[in-house]
Amino acid sequence: MPELPEVECVVRGLRQRIIGETIERVTVHLPGIVRGSPLDLAEHLPGRTFRDVRRRGKLIIIGLDRGLSLLCHLRMTGQLLCLPPDAPQEKHTHVIFHLTSGRHLRYRDQRQFGWIQLAETDQLAGHPQISRLGPEPLEIDREAFVRRLRTHRRQIKPLLLDQTALAGLGNIYADESLFRARIHPLRRASEVSAVKLNRLHGAIGEVLREAIDCSGSTVEQFRGADGESGSFQDHLQVYDRQGLPCLRCGRPVVKIRVGSRGTHVCPRCQRAPRNR
DNA sequence: GTCGATGTTATCAA
C-alpha cells in the first residue's frame, strides 16, 4: 500500500512528532523485522535523540544524534505509528521504541515484509537500499525524465515500477499516471511518443502531489504516523474501477495483468499496442 | 476447506 505519497505523509507526521524525542529503550517482538542484529537496536539506541526524518523513494530515513540513522521500509503493510503509551497495542506490533516522553514509536506489519535497519549516517550514500534508487519523480525535470525513460525497450508500466528507473511509484500511482497520460501500460517505453512522455511526467507529478495533499490513499489499511487515514482512494480514476465507466469516455475500465501485476486501463483512452 | 488475490521487492532461471 504505501507508495511515495503515503510514505511522504508518514515522514511528515513523524517529523512533527518525534524530532527532539529521545529513545529510552527498544523492545523487539519479532526479530525477523530487523535487518542486521536485532540486539543492536537495544544496545545502540537508548539515549539517542531523533534529529530529522526524510524519505528517499519509498524508504524512510530517520536521523539520530551521534552518527546513527534508522532505515525503515514499509513494503506492503508496514506502519510506523507515534502513539501515547496507553494506546491499545494492536495486533502485528513488532517493534516498540519507548521514548523518554512516555510516547511510543511502534512498527506494525501484518504481512511482515517490511524491515528496520540501523545504519551509520555517513555511510548512507553508499547503502545499497539508497544508492541504487532512480531519481525522485517530483524532482526530476521533464527533459531528463523523457531522456531516461525512452532509452528502455521495456513495457512502460513495469519500468515505472522499477525503483532503479524511478523511485517511489507503486501499482496504484503507476496505473493512475498512465491513465492520465493516456498511455497503455503494455507500450514499450522506447515507442511512446515524446509528447506522451512529456504528458506522463506531468501526470506523475500531478497525481503524486494530489495524493500527498489528500494524506495518501487508504486502499487496504494504510495509516499515517498518528493512525490517520488518507482520502485519495476517493479520487482514483482507474485503480480498482474495473467494470465501472471510464471517467473520461464512459467505456468500462478493464483489469489486465502486466508483468504479473493487476493493472487497470481504459481500452479506449489508452490504446493498446498492435502486437500482443 | 481451497484458491486466488493483495499495495513490494529480491532472486533465480530462461
Next chain:
DNA sequence: TTTGATAACATCGA
C-alpha cells in the same frame, strides 16, 4: 536486456 516465476506472510472474499 528483459521476462516471468517464486518466495516471504497474513487476511479476505469467492
